[in-house]
């Protein structure tokens with residue numbers, strides 16, 4: 001049996017990571033084989049790239065769009081080769097915190113063309129597509145308030161470059177994600193993310209369980 005790739009997408013603070021924890025609890029409860037990973041940062045190289053990409057830059061040099069895009073894609077190429085494809089081949093369920101739709105949304109709204117995104121998809125993903133994508137959708141204003149208050153309580157709080165972006169940027173990201181979802185309704189399920197985490201987790205599980213069953217992962 002081949003594996004099952006589930007990607008979790010959404011704007012900053014949309015609750016992806018909390019839902020990932022709920023999901024891994026459920027999969028463990030049913031004794032299903034799974035791994036959890038993320039982009040950027042799912043490999044050793046990816047961790048270095050993540051730090052490069054997300055740490056606020058002090059030099060003032062503005063990175064050109066293609067440079068940033070290719071760093072996200074370098075992370076993805078290494079991740080697919082060394083983590084995702086091997087796990088799929090060994091029949092595991094893979095939960096990914098962000099994948100290609102994030103590039104289409106974040107780099108897309110900054111001006112990277114669909115043609116470029118399609119070309120990179122062809123080179124790096126080839127025919128690999130997520131079996132299911134969960135898009136956690138919520139009002140960016142509410143989500144940013146949540147992220148800021150949550151992160152500032154952490155002892156190792158460090159603002160990332162993206163946290164400084166204007167609210168308008170996050171609104172555009174949300175719109176782009178919804179646009180992508182409307183083009184691929186079979187693959188991408190939009191999950192309203194402003195309910196309680198427990199209620200969202202219930203909705204997510206009732207959506208995922210039949211798909212896993214259909215793919216041969218028996219939920220006993």
Ligand code: ATM
Nearest residue numbers: 012039040072098099102103106107162
């Ligand atoms: P997380 O903190 O959710 O892992 O996301 C890291 C940031 O990287 C996120 N920023 N915000 N807001 C989205 C951004 N990102 C891209 O811009 N392009 C990509 O391809 C990916 C995977 C992430």
